[in-house]
Amino acid sequence: MLRIEFQLGMAGIPSRLLETGEAVESIEIDNAMPVANSAVFLFLTVRTDSEVTEDSLAMELPGLEIIDMSQAEVSSHTYYLGVIADSTDVTVFGLLTENRAIPHRIVGKNSQLEVVASVRDWNHLKEVASAVEEEYGSLELLGTTQTNRIGFPLGSNKIKQSMSGKLSDEQLEVLETAYQMGYFKVPQEVTAEEIAAELDISRSTLSERLRRVQHNFCKLLFGPQE
Amino acid sequence: MSTIIIIDSVEEESAVEEILDSIVTAGETVYFLRLSSARGLGPLIQAINPMLNYGVEYTIDCLPENYDASDLAAFAVEVDASRICIGISERTLTGKARIDDATQSILLHDGISGDLVVGEDAIILEELEYGQ
Numbered sequence: 001m002l003r004i005e006f007q008l009g010m011a012g013i014p015s016r017l018l019e020t021g022e023a024v025e026s027i028e029i030d031n032a033m034p035v036a037n038s039a040v041f042l043f044l045t046v047r048t049d050s051e052v053t054e055d056s057l058a059m060e061l062p063g064l065e066i067i068d069m070s071q072a073e074v075s076s077h078t079y080y081l082g083v084i085a086d087s088t089d090v091t092v093f094g095l096l097t098e099n100r101a102i103p104h105r106i107v108g109k110n111s112q113l114e115v116v117a118s119v120r121d122w123n124h125l126k127e128v129a130s131a132v133e134e135e136y137g138s139l140e141l142l143g144t145t146q147t148n149r150i151g152f153p154l155g156s157n158k159i160k161q162s163m164s165g166k167l168s169d170e171q172l173e174v175l176e177t178a179y180q181m182g183y184f185k186v187p188q189e190v191t192a193e194e195i196a197a198e199l200d201i202s203r204s205t206l207s208e209r210l211r212r213v214q215h216n217f218c219k220l221l222f223g224p225q226e
Numbered sequence: 227m228s229t230i231i232i233i234d235s236v237e238e239e240s241a242v243e244e245i246l247d248s249i250v251t252a253g254e255t256v257y258f259l260r261l262s263s264a265r266g267l268g269p270l271i272q273a274i275n276p277m278l279n280y281g282v283e284y285t286i287d288c289l290p291e292n293y294d295a296s297d298l299a300a301f302a303v304e305v306d307a308s309r310i311c312i313g314i315s316e317r318t319l320t321g322k323a324r325i326d327d328a329t330q331s332i333l334l335h336d337g338i339s340g341d342l343v344v345g346e347d348a349i350i351l352e353e354l355e356y357g358q
Contacts, residue, residue, distance in 0.1 A: 144342075
């Protein structure tokens with residue numbers, strides 16, 4: 001099985017959201033479930049660079065029914081939306097599932113849709129790419145890796161969503177950088193000093209942010225300290 | 227059996243070593259196919275020494291600057307390559323092997339199919355079959 005990462009021109013609901021006057025920075029499709037009359041129930045994570053209200057979004061997105069909108073606890077410009085949209089608003093999702101690829105991540109930002117999906121093999125990759133190119137004109141493959149596991153499909157993102165709403169952008173950045181650089185591997189592939197240098201912060205700031213991340217993880221798992 | 231190794235940077239020594247170590251067997255022919263971005267393979271070949279260290283015959287060829295996947299497919303058909311190997315020179319933020327334009331054009335080319343294996347340092351297209 002191959003995990004592929006590709007990008008294509010913006011379309012569908014991410015495009016509509018980015019075209020609103022609400023300074024939307026990115027939209028991630030967390031889940032998509034078909035409902036009656038070729039409509040689809042979408043769960044989205046929307047990041048903006050300023051405050052957004054449900055009314056202002058609803059005004060700018062006629063035809064889109066906003067069922068629920070909540071704000072992340074720490075990242076105040078991150079919103080979780082539940083909407084009912086037309087299935088044509090998530091064409092890439094439909095294309096992937098129709099072609100039996102497993103969508104893992106669909107994010108719209110910087111005028112591009114970034115997609116991570118799993119395909120069976122090289123031929124399946126070609127089939128999926130061909131279907132996407134037919135619909136969108138072109139696609140750019142970014143990366144691939146081989147895997148034996150099916151991984152988490154779109155919609156199995158609840159832990160990530162729960163956690164990311166409880167961590168600040170700085171804490172997330174520290175955590176992700178440390179993870180990507182191999183800080184949590186055994187043996188460690190990088191020292192705390194190297195991560196601090198990468199992030200251009202002091203060793204003590206790094207340590208403080210990582211401890212806050214650990215504290216928040218524990219709080220989520222075990223509840224508040226007695 | 228013959229193998230094409232596409233080189234787009236002279237710094238792909240580890241990829242070439244992985245391919246010669248674990249993919250290619252002694253007695254095979256290896257075609258080092260240099261993209262115009264890789265200048266002079268002399269030092270790389272010298273360091274690896276394919277004949278002495280791996281017992282393979284080899285040639286060095288160069289693809290034209292504005293080549294497309296059809297040129298590569300034609301070359302692969304001409305030498306009846308059973309494998310095409312591409313070094314992984316970069317990875318995405320999530321650790322996937324970065325696919326550049328050249329690799330994409332090969333992966334999505336209608337005339338080449340087979341198995342795709344992603345190794346530590348190289349993408350290996352094997353069991354190749356050639357269409358139109």
